[in-house]
Amino acid sequence: MPDIRELGPQGRGMLHEGWSTEVADYVIVCGWALEGNAFLVGDAAGGLYAFEGKSGTVLWHRKEVHEGSLLAMSIHPDGDIFATAGQDGRVLIWKSKDGESNKALDLGKGWVEHLQWSPDGQFLAVVFSQYVYVFGADGEEHWRSDKHPSTVSAVAWSKSNELATACYGQVTFYDVLRAQVNQKLEWQGSLVSMVLSPDGDIVACGSQDNSVHFWRRSTAQDAEMTGYPGKPSQLAFDQTGMVLATGGGERITVWSFQGNGPEGTVPGELDLHIGAISSLAFSNRGSLLASGSRDGSVFVWLLQKNGHGEPLGGAFVGAHVEAIAWRPDDCALAAVNANGGINVWDFKNRIKTSPKGFS
C-alpha cells in the first residue's frame, strides 16, 4: 500500500458533493455571478437559469431566449449583469439578480459565437462572423472592426481598451478607443482558440492542425508546439502567466514559461482522463487546475512551476463536460454537461498554496 500522502497532499476526496441538478437541454455555458451567490447556466434550447450558489435552488428561469440556440455568455466583472448571444444574431444584456433583460442588440442574420466583457467592465466585445463590435454596457456601439479575412474564432482583452481577435492566419490587437490596429501577428494556420497571459504579453492559440502557436508581443518572437493528437481548443493560463495548460487529446499538456521556456523544455503531462479534454479552468488564486473531459470525468490538479502536477481529486458526471467554473472564492467548483447535468462540489483546500500562485 503506498502511503496515501504520496498520492497528493490530501489524498482523495478533495471534491465534496455540493449540489446537483438538471436542466432541459445540453448545457453550453455557465458562470458565477453576484459574488458567487448565483450560478448561471444557458442551454442549447435557449433556456437560461440562475441557481442559488450554495443550495442550488432555482432563482429564476427564462425559456428560449435565443431562437435556434444560445451560443455564448459573458458575465460582467462586477457580476451584476451578463450578456448572452445566439444563432439569432442577437446579444441580450441581463440582470443577474432577477433575469430581466433591458438591452437587446440585433446584429443581423448570422451567428454570434463569442462575447467578452473588458476587464474594467466598460466594454462588451461581440463577434459577428468576420466583424467584431464593441458596445458599452448601455448597449451603445463604440467601435466596429474592419472585415477580417475569415470568421473570427476568438477574442480576448489584453487591457481595458485593447482587444485581440483571432481568425484564420492572424491575431490582431486593436485599440478600441483610437480605432487603430496596434499589432498584427501572422501565421498561416486556422486558429481555433486564443488566450492571453495576464500581463498580455503572451498570446497562445490552438490551431486546427493539432498544434499550439504562441507569440511574445514584446519581442514578436513566435513558437509552435506540435505533436498533439487532437485539436487544442482548450487553453488556460494561470493567473501569474507562469504555466499554460492545453487540451488537444486525452492528456493535459502544461507548458511552463519559467526561465527560457517553454521552448526546448519538456511539458508537464496530466494523464488521467480517458476521453479528450473538453474544458480547462485555473482557480482564481493559487495554482489549481480543474479539467473536464468528453468522457464525463472531472479532475482537480495541483501544479508546480515547471508544469508538472498531481491530482487532488476527481469525480464522474456521466456525460461530456462542456464547461467548468471555479466560484470566485475558489471554495466551490461547478461543471455542466451534455446531458443537461449541473454538478457543484465544495472544494476544501487544506494545503497552503500561495494565493498569488507561483510567484
Added chain:
Amino acid sequence: MTNKQKVPVTILTGFLGSGKTTLLNKILSEEHGKRIAVIENEYGEVGIDQGLVINADEEVFEMSNGCICCTVRGDLIRVLGNLMKRRDKFDYVLVETTGLADPGPVAQTFFMDDEIRSEFSLDGIVTLVDAAHIDQQLGRSDESSEQVAFADVLVLNKTDLVSDESLDTLEARLRDMNRMARVVRSKQADVSVETVLNLGAFDLDQVLERRPSFLEPEYPFEWTGIFQLEPGRYEVSLEEGPDPMMSLVVVADQGTDEESLNEGAESCVRLYAEPAELLHPGDKIPLNKHVNLQLQSEGRKSFSLEVEKSGHLGLFTQHTAEEFDIKVRRMDTSVSESGSNQPNNLLIPPIAERTWVAQHEHDDEVGSIAIERNGNVDPEKLNAWLSQLLSEKGVDIFRMKGFISFADEPRRIVFQGVHMLFTSQPDREWGNESRRNQLVFIGRDLDEEALQSGFDKCLT
C-alpha cells in the same frame, strides 16, 4: 461514455444551374422520416419552411504545412460543432457546396478534424451534372472534373435537353472519369431520395453488384474474328471508319473455345504493348506482330495476308469489324482459274467472333484505376507503400476505396481515403470466401502500371 451512432452526412455538389437547389427542395419536401439539417452555401436560396437550415460562408483553410491536401472547411467545423449540441433536432446532415467548390476540403473535413470525425460520418458525395453543359464545363474547369471524380452518385440532370445518343456518350465519359460512382439520369432532379441519402457509400459490395463489369479486364482491341484458312494468299480489306488508322494483330492457330480466346487475348495484350509497325495499303500483314494500318486514302483499302499451312487465323482488331466493314477474301490464282468473275464467292466469313470490353480512350486527365488481386497482403509493406504513394501523389489522388485481406485477420479491412488522408477498419468476416483484394483509385494522371506493380509488391 456511450457509443453514439454517428450522424450521416451527404455532400451535394454541382455547377451552378445543375439543379442542386431543386434536388435539395425535393429531398426536404419528401416524406422520408428523416429530420435533415441543411448547411447551405452563402449563395443558397432555398426558400423552405424547414427547421434547420444554416447558412455558412465557405471558408477553406489551409494548414501551416502548405499542403493543399490538408485543407478543411473551417465554417463546417464550427457549424457542425454547434449542431452536435442539438442532436435531438436532426438525424441527418446535408451540405450544399457552391458551384465552383472543390469537394476535397469538404470531404477532408470529415477525416481531418478529430471532433467532427467522432460525431459525423461522410455517407456520400452526390454530384449533379447538367447534361447540356457539362461537356464544356469539363474542358474549362478543374473544379468540374473534381466534382465528377469525387462523386459516389452522379445525377445526370436535364436529360430532356439532350439526345439519347449524346447522353450515352456523356455517361461513358463520366464513367471513365469515375468508375466508382453510380450514374442516375433525371429530368428535373427528380431522383428518389434513396438514391442520394443513406448510401453507405462505402459499401463496396454494393458498388460491385451495381456494376458487374466494373473490374472486367479491358483490352486494347474491341473485336476478334477467327477464320478457317487454307494455304494461300488473302486480302484483308477495310472501308473508311471512325479513325484514319487502326491497329491489328493477326495470330496463327487461334482456337475458338472460350479458354483459347482468353489466352489469345492475353498474348495479344502483350503484342499490343509493343510498338506498332506502320503498314500502307497493299502491304503484307505479318503474323503475331502489332501493326498499324494506314487508312487515310479514300475508298476501300486492301492489305495482303499469306497463309503457309491450313488452320485458324485470329484477327484481333482495335475496332469492331462492323465499324470498318472488315472483309477477308482469297486472292489465290489457283482458285481464280475456275471462278475468276465471282469475287464475292471468295469472301470468307469468320467461323467465330468475339467483341471485348474496350479500353476507352482516356481523353480526360481524370480517371479511375482498379486493382484486383487474389491472396493476402503484408500489412507493413502495404502501409509503407500507401504512405509513400499518398505523400508523393496525394495531390492527384482524389479518392481511394477498397478492401484488403491480411493473413492474420479474419475480417476484410476496408479502406477509404481522400487525397492524403485515409482510414481503414475491419469489416465483415471472410468466412469461406477466397481471400482477395480490391482497390480503386480516382485521380488525375494516375499511372496504372506503377500503381499495380506497387501493389503487387505488397502481396505475400
